[in-house]
Amino acid sequence: MVACSRAVVVLALALGGCALPQSAPPPLPPPVAAAPLPAAPGSGWAWSTPLESAGARLRSALAGSGAEVSQTPDQRLWIALPGEAVFPAGRSAVTPAAGAWLDKIAAALRGLPRAELQIVGPTDARGAGGQALAVDRAASARDWMVVRGVAPRRMAVSGADPRGRAPAVDGRLHILVGERATP
Numbered sequence: 001m002v003a004c005s006r007a008v009v010v011l012a013l014a015l016g017g018c019a020l021p022q023s024a025p026p027p028l029p030p031p032v033a034a035a036p037l038p039a040a041p042g043s044g045w046a047w048s049t050p051l052e053s054a055g056a057r058l059r060s061a062l063a064g065s066g067a068e069v070s071q072t073p074d075q076r077l078w079i080a081l082p083g084e085a086v087f088p089a090g091r092s093a094v095t096p097a098a099g100a101w102l103d104k105i106a107a108a109l110r111g112l113p114r115a116e117l118q119i120v121g122p123t124d125a126r127g128a129g130g131q132a133l134a135v136d137r138a139a140s141a142r143d144w145m146v147v148r149g150v151a152p153r154r155m156a157v158s159g160a161d162p163r164g165r166a167p168a169v170d171g172r173l174h175i176l177v178g179e180r181a182t183p
Contacts, residue, residue: 045075046181051115054108054177061104076178079105083122083137083171090124092136094144098173102141105175106148112179117142117155120174134159141173 055077059069066082086098094102109115121138123130138157146152 044181045178047071047075048179050112051077051177051179054112058105058108061108062101065101067101072176074178075181076176079175079177081173081175083173086141086173087122087124087137090133092121092133092140094140099144102144103148106145106150109145109150109177110148112177114179115154115177116180117150118174118176118178119155119157120176121157121159122171122173123160131159137173141175 052071055069055071058077058079062069062079066085068078068080070078072078081098081101086095086101087093088095109117119138119142121134121136121141123134135157136159138159142152142155142157145155
């Protein structure tokens, strides 16, 4: 029994070492109107014409899918995909339907070379898997887009906390896209 426990710990440590950068989930603002908003003081992000255009293309491409695309008050593009349609229960592999959505998102992002992404993975609807599953789901979405040509250095992943510390995450896969304001 002790040997099995040590093997599990060693395996967990080995797998944990493969993950790319993680960061705390950002506060997710509610969706707002598509019209450009005034810049939030000190946000560090700038709303650009290419970002606005990418948002319009994604709203059109994802219409009717249950996905939401909007501008945040801090000048980022916010994409929210329904978690139950993106990941099977208890799993982190992207579904084929969600792969088609992520393909469209990746295509739009390839046209935004300055954009930085924050991908926030959802926990399972039943709360199973917790933070680890949420981070794995975010990493799975990131990996899908990397294969489609989005540079991995532009993306950070994090997970949602199932105990209410990030209530806006609501079981959806969130992708925040922003371009840094130039001084």
